[in-house]
Structure formats: structure tokens, C-alpha cells
Amino acid sequence: MKILINIAFQSLLSRKITVFLTIISLTISIVLFLSIDTLRLGAKKSFFGNVKSGDLILGARSGEVQLLLYSLFQIGSPTNNISWESYQQISKMPEIDWIIPISLGDSHKQFRVMGTTKKYFEKFSYRKDKKLQFQSGIYFEDTFDVVIGSDVAEILNYKLNDNIIIAHGIASQSLHDEFPFKIKGILKKTGTSTDKLVLVSLEALEAIHKDWKTGSKLLSNTKSKEKETKGLDLTPKEITAAVIKLKSPITIFKVQREINDYQIEPLQAIIPGIVLTKLWQIVSITENIMLSISSMVIISSIIGMIAILYSNLNIRRKEMALLRIVGASPKNIFTLMMFEAFLISFFSIIFAVVLVQIASFIFFPLLDRQFGIFLEQKLWNARNLYFLNLVLISSLLVSIFPSIQAFRKSINDGI
Amino acid sequence: MNNVIEINDLLFEWNNKKQFSLKIKELKVQNKQKIIIFGRSGSGKSTLLNLISGILSPTNGTLCIKNTEINKLSQKKKDQFRANNIGVIFQQFNILNYLSPLQNILLPCFFTQFKKNNKEYFYDRTFALAQKLDIKKNILLQNNSKDLSVGQKQRIAILRAIINKPFLILADEATSALDENNKNDFINLLMNLCDEEKITLLMASHDTSLEKNFDTSINLEKVLL
Ligand SMILES: Nc1ncnc2c1ncn2[C@@H]1O[C@H](COP(=O)(O)OP(=O)(O)OP(=O)(O)O)[C@@H](O)[C@H]1O
Ligand SMILES: [Mg+2]
Numbered sequence: 001m002k003i004l005i006n007i008a009f010q011s012l013l014s015r016k017i018t019v020f021l022t023i024i025s026l027t028i029s030i031v032l033f034l035s036i037d038t039l040r041l042g043a044k045k046s047f048f049g050n051v052k053s054g055d056l057i058l059g060a061r062s063g064e065v066q067l068l069l070y071s072l073f074q075i076g077s078p079t080n081n082i083s084w085e086s087y088q089q090i091s092k093m094p095e096i097d098w099i100i101p102i103s104l105g106d107s108h109k110q111f112r113v114m115g116t117t118k119k120y121f122e123k124f125s126y127r128k129d130k131k132l133q134f135q136s137g138i139y140f141e142d143t144f145d146v147v148i149g150s151d152v153a154e155i156l157n158y159k160l161n162d163n164i165i166i167a168h169g170i171a172s173q174s175l176h177d178e179f180p181f182k183i184k185g186i187l188k189k190t191g192t193s194t195d196k197l198v199l200v201s202l203e204a205l206e207a208i209h210k211d212w213k214t215g216s217k218l219l220s221n222t223k224s225k226e227k228e229t230k231g232l233d234l235t236p237k238e239i240t241a242a243v244i245k246l247k248s249p250i251t252i253f254k255v256q257r258e259i260n261d262y263q264i265e266p267l268q269a270i271i272p273g274i275v276l277t278k279l280w281q282i283v284s285i286t287e288n289i290m291l292s293i294s295s296m297v298i299i300s301s302i303i304g305m306i307a308i309l310y311s312n313l314n315i316r317r318k319e320m321a322l323l324r325i326v327g328a329s330p331k332n333i334f335t336l337m338m339f340e341a342f343l344i345s346f347f348s349i350i351f352a353v354v355l356v357q358i359a360s361f362i363f364f365p366l367l368d369r370q371f372g373i374f375l376e377q378k379l380w381n382a383r384n385l386y387f388l389n390l391v392l393i394s395s396l397l398v399s400i401f402p403s404i405q406a407f408r409k410s411i412n413d414g415i
Numbered sequence: 416m417n418n419v420i421e422i423n424d425l426l427f428e429w430n431n432k433k434q435f436s437l438k439i440k441e442l443k444v445q446n447k448q449k450i451i452i453f454g455r456s457g458s459g460k461s462t463l464l465n466l467i468s469g470i471l472s473p474t475n476g477t478l479c480i481k482n483t484e485i486n487k488l489s490q491k492k493k494d495q496f497r498a499n500n501i502g503v504i505f506q507q508f509n510i511l512n513y514l515s516p517l518q519n520i521l522l523p524c525f526f527t528q529f530k531k532n533n534k535e536y537f538y539d540r541t542f543a544l545a546q547k548l549d550i551k552k553n554i555l556l557q558n559n560s561k562d563l564s565v566g567q568k569q570r571i572a573i574l575r576a577i578i579n580k581p582f583l584i585l586a587d588e589a590t591s592a593l594d595e596n597n598k599n600d601f602i603n604l605l606m607n608l609c610d611e612e613k614i615t616l617l618m619a620s621h622d623t624s625l626e627k628n629f630d631t632s633i634n635l636e637k638v639l640l
Contacts, residue, residue: 003525007514014513014559322509324470326575327498327526329490414470415461415503415587 004332008339011319015312019344022308025301026348027355030391033294034356034384040287041383042367042375048276049192049374053125054243055252058082058090058099058259061266068275071102071241073193074112078105081238086265090242093258095251098123101239103205106166106176111152113166113198115205115236121147123245126192136160137185143204143234145184149195153186160186166198166208176208191374203234244269302395305344309337309402313409320406321413334407341399342392349388353380418479419582419615420444420467425476427459427466437462439476439638446582449609449616451625454635460619463635464585467617468501469493481582498527502576502614504586504605508568510560516567517541517555520574527579537578544574548604565593569601577612584609586618590625602628 012019059067060080069076081103091099100123103115121132121139137160139147148158158164163180181200189195246252252271259269320333328336360379367373422442429435437459444450454460465471466478472486479485481500485493502523510519518525524537545555548570554563563571569589576584586605590598606628609616618629626632 010513011511318505318507318509319511322505322511322522324494325468325497325503326523327494329494331490332526412471414465414468415505415585 004328004336004339007323008336008343011316012340012343018308018312022301022305022344023348023351025304026298026345026391026395027351029294029297029301030348030352030388031355031359033291033298033387034352034379035359036287036290036294037384037387038356038360038375038379039367039373040284040291043287043373044280044284046191046374047280048273049126049190053123053245054100054272055246055249056244056256056259056269057241057272058087058244058267058269059241061268064268064270064275065279067241067268067270068272068279070104071243072272074104074114074197079240081240082242082267083238083265084236086262086267087239087242089264090244090259090262090267093255095246095248095255097245097247099245100124100243101202101236102241102243103202103236103239105240106168106205106208108152108164108166108198109156111149111156111196111198113200113205115200115202115239117202120199124194124243126190126194130190132190132194133188134185135188137183140184140199140201140204142182142184143201143207144179144181145201145204146181147185147187147199148183149187149197149199150189151195152198158183158186160184164198166200179204179208189374191368202236202239206234206236298391302345302391302398305341305395306398306402309341309399310405313402313406317409317413320410321415324410324414328410330407330410333410334403337403337406338396338399341396341403345392345395349392353388417445418443419446419481420617421477421479423477425466425478426474427462427471428474435459437466437639439463442633442638444615444617447609447613447615448631449606449629450618451629451632452617452619452635453621453623453632454619456621458635458639460635461587464503464587464617464619467583468503468585469497495527498523499579500581500583502579502581502584504572504576504584504589506588507592508572508589510563510568510571512561513559515556515558516550516560516563516571519560519571520545520555520578522575523579541574541578544577545570548574550574566597566600569593569597570604573601573605573608577608577614580612581614583615583617586616588620589618590620590622598622 057067057071059071060082062079066076067079070079087099087101090096098119100116100119102120104112106113118139125131134147135150135153137147139145146164152158160183162183164183165180166176168174168176181204187194244255246255256269256271259267323333323336324330356379360375364375367375420443422439425437425439425442427437435457452460452463462471466473467480469480469485469488477484480496483496485496488496510516511522514522520541521537541555542552545552550567550570554567560568560571572589576586584605589605590601593601602625605616608614616629618625
């Protein structure tokens with residue numbers, strides 16, 4: 001056995017170039033598959049990771065997908081607001097455990113500003129019950145305190161107690177510059193859209209919009225209005241949406257129906273998981289196409305490997321004949337061929353693993369920053385190991401054919 | 416009994432090919448005999464050698480090597496028997512380039528005789544024989560056998576054939592690739608070693624000028640029925 005391993009090794013080494021090219025082609029296809037698969041799962045996870053916290057999302061009646069995208073990802077066009085009274089009414093429903101209001105519409109630089117309450121920090125969870133955590137500071141105490149997501153802090157290079165100005169609307173030139181906010185807290189990275197948010201209290205949003213009732217700023221302009229707002233009633237008039245957690249998930253459809261039948265204004269409640277799944281199905285067609293293309297690439301490189309093993313049979317006929325003469329059995333010849341196939345696929349897999357690992361160090365942070373796809377560094381999960389095993393086993397299975405051919409030939413081939 | 420090879424009523428046919436058949440009524444080879452086998456191309460010289468080596472099995476008849484009817488042995492036993500008892504020299508010597516000359520020579524031992532306690536013996540034997548054939552130790556130990564000269568290759572091939580102390584050497588057109596000088600060196604070397612090691616030699620060839628070096632010649636076409 002030892003001699004066969006030795007011979008297999010040396011023989012492969014003597015055919016460096018073909019063997020190397022075979023390994024490279026198999027390696028590339030494995031890397032391709034693993035990357036696409038990791039990306040796909042990572043994207044899916046990032047996508048669904050935003051959703052964990054609530055059972056229902058309450059909003060004004062519009063498209064389900066639109067409400068979902070706007071309230072959870074801050075993507076797409078804004079939905080109508082709902083009145084504070086309705087929100088209060090709904091939140092009194094006995095089935096509700098907690099409800100977090102959110103209010104969107106303003107921005108700071110390229111980031112969205114979201115008004116919410118303290119509960120957002122206590123209750124909001126993502127990816128299997130992870131809670132928001134502060135890397136420094138604390139949530140807002142004063143009206144004009146903000147908490148920023150980790151990406152906001154990193155990209156804009158903000159520190160605690162820096163002052164920031166909020167712009168009216170999205171991509172707007174008009175600033176709420178009479179109300180400087182102070183950064184009170186910076187959140188830890190979550191890999192969700194929260195990383196790209198500037199969070200303020202609902203009261204603060206109400207305060208800075210007091211002058212905006214007609215849609216543009218009234219010129220009532222003393223520089224700092226901070227003091228003026230002190231005595232005022234800052235109860236919000238409207239909010240964009242609310243995340244609802246129920247005491248028991250059994251009541252989910254009942255509560256949904258009640259909200260959808262709400263008489264005073266047109267409301268809707270969506271189940272984020274269901275809407276996301278619908279949305280994902282559309283997206284995943286592309287993913288599946290990519291996945292099948294990369295499987296094809298793997299299959300073709302395995303076939304390439306077999307082709308090389310086959311074409312080597314004739315070239316190596318003398319070598320095999322010699323081995324037979326000096327005492328190798330046809331079974332030994334078969335084992336030798338199989339072992340070569342094993343070495344080729346084994347090394348391809350090892351190289352692929354190393355390459356993917358290196359790529360992950362380089363590209364994961366990039367993907368996160370550019371596309372908000374947060375991938376876990378933990379690449380070698382059961383799924384990927386299963387896949388690698390599958391590659392190994394299928395290449396061995398297919399190699400049986402040229403090996404049998406070698407076995408057959410070696411029965412007749414001697415001197 | 417002095418016959419190391421005894422063939423009776425042998426019939427051999429390829430499974431897939433009916434037009435060729437090898438039929439031998441009787442063929443006996445005595446111990447330490449040196450025999451050259453002539454016969455035109457395609458007459459079955461290589462086939463006969465393959466039958467004797469046990470690579471091929473006769474369709475009919477008996478073939479005894481050293482009183483062992485080899486085609487009655489199991490595949491594994493047959494392969495072992497060949498490696499232990501028969502040395503083979505190929506036409507182009509068939510040296511594996513990716514192994515060192517030393518590994519090439521020891522190849523038959525790797526598959527059979529090598530045990531912990533006799534490794535030493537075979538290494539010593541290789542070095543001693545190599546010295547006798549004027550092959551330096553550093554040549555034996557070089558990484559691969561790509562750059563050996565023809566002369567070196569032929570001597571390595573002979574060493575490989577005798578390393579396991581076989582009683583029989585089969586050589587198939589072992590001189591056809593050599594020029595006149597190399598051919599004579601090769602034949603002399605082979606004859607001397609066979610005498611020293613008391614080996615029976617069976618060589619297939621087209622070269623009738625070699626006949627004088629052998630005890631007997633067999634014309635295969637005449638032996639065939
Ligand atoms: N593996 C094989 N399968 C089928 N037929 C074969 C095989 N090897 C050889 N033959 C056939 O067997 C016959 C004898 O071939 P063999 O090689 O024994 O001749 P030979 O006397 O050695 O010829 P040469 O002097 O050219 O080497 C030929 O007709 C050949 O075509
Ligand atoms: Mg021949």
C-alpha cells in the first residue's frame with residue numbers, strides 16, 4: 001500500500017502541468033460554487049435577520065412589500081403616515097405584548113433618520129434574539145440626543161458628543177440647522193439596516209417639524225430654538241409604522257384582521273416573515289440560476305479530470321505493464337488510479353478552502369459596506385462541509401470508470 | 416526433474432480476436448538454459464512470454480513453471496509468484512522516470528519481498544551489483560531517472576530483473592533499441608549475470624546474429640502447430 005501511495009504521488013508530480021491545471025480548474029469551480037452559495041445564504045440571512053423582532057408591522061394601507069421595505073430596510077418609496085391616535089388605539093389591544101413606533105422621513109448625509117422610542121433599544125432584536133448593544137454611550141435622555149448605527153459612526157467618523165444637523169426629507173438641501181443634535185450613543189454592528197440609521201426620539205422629530213406644517217420652513221428663525229421647545233407639547237402627530245410583538249403567536253391572524261378592519265383610517269398589518277418570503281422567492285430565481293450554473297461548472301471540471309485520467313491510460317500503458325510485471329495486481333492498478341483521482345480532488349478542495357477563506361477576509365467587510373450583506377466569518381458550517389464531501393465523493397465515483405478501464409487493460413498487458 | 420518450464424498442449428486465444436491463436440504441443444526449458452526465440456512479427460513471441468510470466472492465462476493445456484501450474488494459482492498468488500521468481504527486461508527497458516534509479520531497481524522488492532528485516536539486504540545487494548556494473552552510487556541516488564544514458568538504462572533494467580533473485584529472466588526484444596556496441600555490452604552483461612546467479616534466460620528477438628550467445632534457439636513458427 002505504501003508503495004502505491006508513493007508511486008501515485010511521484011507519478012502525479014511527474015505530470016505536474018496537467019495535474020496542476022486539473023486541480024486549478026476543479027479548485028476554481030469549487031470556489032465559485034462556495035462563493036455564490038455563501039453570498040446567497042448571507043444575503044438571505046441579512047435580509048431575514050432584519051425581521052426577527054416583530055410578529056406584525058402596522059402601517060398605512062399600501063403595498064405589503066412597499067411597507068415592509070420602507071419600514072424594515074428603509075428602501076423604496078415612503079408610505080403614508082398613520083395618526084398618533086390610531087397608533088394609541090391599536091396599542092391598547094390586549095393581545096399585544098409590546099409595540100414600537102417608528103417615524104421616517106428625514107436624513108443625515110447619506111443615512112436615514114428614524115424616530116422611535118426607548119423601547120426600540122430594549123425590545124428590538126435581530127438574527128435569533130440578538131439585542132442591540134452600545135459600543136459606547138447610551139440611548140437618548142434629552143430631546144436632542146441621537147444614537148447612531150455603527151456604519152454611520154465609522155463612515156462619517158463620528159464620536160460621542162459630536163454635534164450633527166439633520167436634513168429635512170431625503171437628499172434635501174434644507175437643514176434643520178437650528179436644532180443641533182448631540183450624539184449620545186453609538187450602537188454595535190448588527191449586520192442589519194440599523195447600522196445605517198440615525199435614531200432620534202419621536203419628540204425630537206416633532207419639535208424640529210413644528211415650523212414645517214405647510215411643507216416648507218417658516219422664516220421664524222432665531223438661531224437656536226432649543227430652549228423654545230422646552231415648554232411645548234411634543235406629542236407626535238403621526239408616525240410611519242409600528243412593530244408589534246404579540247403575547248402569543250396564535251393571535252397573529254386575529255390581530256391582523258382587526259387592524260385591517262380598523263374603521264377610522266385605512267391601516268394594514270403585515271406579517272414580515274411571509275412578505276419577505278414572497279419577496280425572496282422572486283429574488284431567489286436569480287440565485288438558483290447562479291447556483292445551477294456553478295454546479296454545472298463543477299460537473300464539467302470533474303468530467304475534465306476524468307477525461308485526463310482516460311487520456312493518460314494510453315500514455316501510461318507501459319508504466320502499468322511494468323507495475324504488473326513487478327508484482328502489482330490488477331486491483332493494485334485500480335487502487336492506484338483511484339488514489340490519483342482522490343489526490344487531485346482532495347488538493348482541489350484544500351486549495352478552494354484556503355482561497356475562500358482568504359477571499360472572505362478581503363471581501364466580507366467590502367460586501368458589508370457596499371451592499372449591506374453581512375456574512376458571518378464562520379464559513380465551514382455543516383452545509384459547506386457536506387458540499388465538499390459531495391464533490392470528493394462524486395469525483396471518486398466518476399473516477400471508477402477510467403480506473404476499471406485501467407484494471408481491464410492491465411489484465412492483458414504485460415511484456 | 417530439470418525442466419523449469421514445461422508446456423503441454425497449450426492453446427491460447429484472445430477473447431476478442433479469433434484470427435490469432437497460439438498452439439504449442441510441447442515445450443520444455445531446462446534449468447540455467449539460455450534460449451532465444453525467433454519468429455516473424457505477430458507470430459506470438461510476446462504472447463508466449465506473457466503466458467509464461469502469468470500475465471496471460473492459457474485457454475487450454477498446462478503450463479508449469481518450476482513445477483507450479485501457475486494458472487491454477489489465485490490472481491494474488493500468481494502476481495506474487497511472478498514478482499518472486501521471474502525477472503523481465505522490456506524492449507525499451509521501461510524505466511519509470513519519476514522514480515530514482517535505486518527505486519526503479521528495487522521496484523520488484525517493494526511489491527513482494529520487502530520486510531523490515533531484509534530491507535538492508537536488498538539495498539546492499541543493489542549497491543554491490545551496481546558497483547559490479549560500474550554504476551556509481553550518486554547515480555543510483557539521483558532524484559529521478561530522466562537523464563540516464565541508454566547504457567545506464569539497460570544496466571538498471573538488468574539489475575531490476577535480477578534483484579529479486581529470480582530463477583528465470585524473460586527478455587522481449589531487449590536489444591532492438593540498441594546500437595551494435597551497446598548491444599554487445601548488454602548481451603555480455605546479461606550472460607555473465609545469468610551465469611553467476613544461475614538464472615534461466617528466455618529472450619524473444621528478431622536478431623539472428625545473437626544466436627551464438629545462446630545455448631538453443633527456438634523458431635516459434637516451427638513449434639506452433
Ligand atoms: N492485448 C491484445 N489483445 C488482442 N490481441 C493482441 C493483443 N496483443 C497482441 N495481440 C495479437 O496477438 C498476436 C501476437 O502478438 P505478439 O505481440 O505476441 O507478436 P510478436 O511475435 O511479439 O510480434 P513482434 O515481433 O512484432 O513483437 C498478434 O496478432 C496481435 O495482434
Ligand atoms: Mg513482441
